[in-house]
Amino acid sequence: MSGSSPGSIERLLGEREIVIACGPGGVGKTTTAAAAAAIAASRLGGDVLVLTVDPARRLADALGLKGLGNQVTPVPPEVFQAAGETPLGTLSAAMLDTKQSWDALIGEHAPDEATRDRILHNPLYQNITERFIQSHDYIAMERLYELHSSGSWDLIVVDTPPTRNALDFLDAPARLADFFSSRLLRWLIAPSRSTLLGIASKPFTQVADRILGTQFLADITEFFVSLQSMYDGFVERANAVSRLLADERTSFMVVSTSETVPLREAEFFATELATRGLDIGAVVLNKVLPTSLSDPDALAATRRLAQRTPEMTAALAARLDVDASVLDRVLETVTESFEDFAVVARREASSRERFPLGGATLLTVPQLDRDVHDMEGLLTLGSYLLGS
Numbered sequence: 111m112s113g114s115s116p117g118s119i120e121r122l123l124g125e126r127e128i129v130i131a132c133g134p135g136g137v138g139k140t141t142t143a144a145a146a147a148a149i150a151a152s153r154l155g156g157d158v159l160v161l162t163v164d165p166a167r168r169l170a171d172a173l174g175l176k177g178l179g180n181q182v183t184p185v186p187p188e189v190f191q192a193a194g195e196t197p198l199g200t201l202s203a204a205m206l207d208t209k210q211s212w213d214a215l216i217g218e219h220a221p222d223e224a225t226r227d228r229i230l231h232n233p234l235y236q237n238i239t240e241r242f243i244q245s246h247d248y249i250a251m252e253r254l255y256e257l258h259s260s261g262s263w264d265l266i267v268v269d270t271p272p273t274r275n276a277l278d279f280l281d282a283p284a285r286l287a288d289f290f291s292s293r294l295l296r297w298l299i300a301p302s303r304s305t306l307l308g309i310a311s312k313p314f315t316q317v318a319d320r321i322l323g324t325q326f327l328a329d330i331t332e333f334f335v336s337l338q339s340m341y342d343g344f345v346e347r348a349n350a351v352s353r354l355l356a357d358e359r360t361s362f363m364v365v366s367t368s369e370t371v372p373l374r375e376a377e378f379f380a381t382e383l384a385t386r387g388l389d390i391g392a393v394v395l396n397k398v399l400p401t402s403l404s405d406p407d408a409l410a411a412t413r414r415l416a417q418r419t420p421e422m423t424a425a426l427a428a429r430l431d432v433d434a435s436v437l438d439r440v441l442e443t444v445t446e447s448f449e450d451f452a453v454v455a456r457r458e459a460s461s462r463e464r465f466p467l468g469g470a471t472l473l474t475v476p477q478l479d480r481d482v483h484d485m486e487g488l489l490t491l492g493s494y495l496l497g498s
């Protein structure tokens with residue numbers, strides 16, 4: 111676990127090469143990853159890259175990510191300057207395009223152009239890479255490995271997709287290696303195409319053939335035979351990706367809100383990361399209610415206001431030059447909702463205290479009063495991450 115000072119991820123961002131933001135869906139993973147990268151580039155220096163998944167349109171625009179694609183795009187210094195900041199380092203951003211990344215990977219591992227083209231044009235390959243979430247998980251980790259290996263970045267902050275099972279992406283490299291080493295695959299592709307053509311005559315495949323069409327079986331055969339030539343490269347690479355995730359250069363930042371369901375999911379996540387021996391540098395609780403809501407003085411004032419007499423309301427209405435019964439309704443609503451928020455804020459605070467940190471730094475980031483979609487917003491959020 112990282113030994114950062116309490117309430118700051120400064121050391122985490124300064125010492126690690128890869129920080130992976132993960133956690134339940136919709137809690138602010140993408141925003142937090144971008145904010146951490148922006149503040150690191152700006153205040154800590156170095157060349158920082160944020161590798162993001164599905165950023166909201168306006169956030170993508172703010173990072174200069176126009177259009178889709180894998181390309182790494184530098185965020186111009188003017189973007190920082192417009193937000194009143196002179197960055198010490200540089201920030202670049204890249205989006206993850208699953209299909210482009212898979213195609214590049216196949217291109218790299220294929221022994222020759224003919225094999226590459228056969229795979230790329232195989233309908234089964236296109237289906238696997240476009241439809242399966244797990245293919246997305248694997249390629250995210252693969253792309254991270256590639257960018258890290260380039261040595262161009264001092265720090266890479268990684269956003270992760272909202273997967274159904276939030277841990278899928280961690281297992282993706284190992285699962286891919288398993289798949290390539292599996293007896294099923296060996297059996298399918300060995301010794302040659304004739305095996306598969308052979309099983310095509312068996313009753314099961316005859317049925318499959320009737321339901322799925324002859325073309326489907328032909329596609330399967332061709333796909334696995336083409337993949338065979340890439341076996342070693344793939345397994346080696348998948349293992350290297352797994353090792354990179356587990357070594358001391360990489361740390362995880364679990365992001366959540368303080369609501370019951372996401373928090374429980376985040377706890378599960380933190381436990382699983384720890385079980386796998388992966389480092390959790392920080393737990394970021396995003397969108398928390400301001401602590402001022404649980405201030406005893408504020409609560410006392412609310413209670414006093416709730417117990418107001420008609421004379422007090424009338425006097426205040428006269429001072430404000432408004433109708434007394436209208437003011438009464440407003441005060442009723444305001445005091446009730448303040449008390450409700452105070453209850454939620456107290457519950458959130460006690461859930462936070464119960465979170466099993468296991469040595470990770472706990473950070474809270476308040477709910478800002480607007481969406482975070484520009485550099486100014488990112489830097490504001492980033493300042494909370496640095497504890498300033």
Ligand SMILES: Nc1ncnc2c1ncn2[C@@H]1O[C@H](COP(=O)(O)OP(=O)(O)OP(=O)(O)O)[C@@H](O)[C@H]1O
Nearest residue numbers: 135136137138139140141272397476477478481482
């Ligand atoms: N601290 C904050 N204050 C105000 N708005 C926030 C804050 N953090 C995130 N948001 C907003 O919440 C929305 C969701 O954030 P974001 O897209 O980062 O979540 P996510 O965890 O990446 O979601 P998904 O799991 O769908 O990828 C965005 O509109 C973002 O601007």
Ligand SMILES: [Mg+2]
Nearest residue numbers: 139140163164
């Ligand atoms: Mg996201």
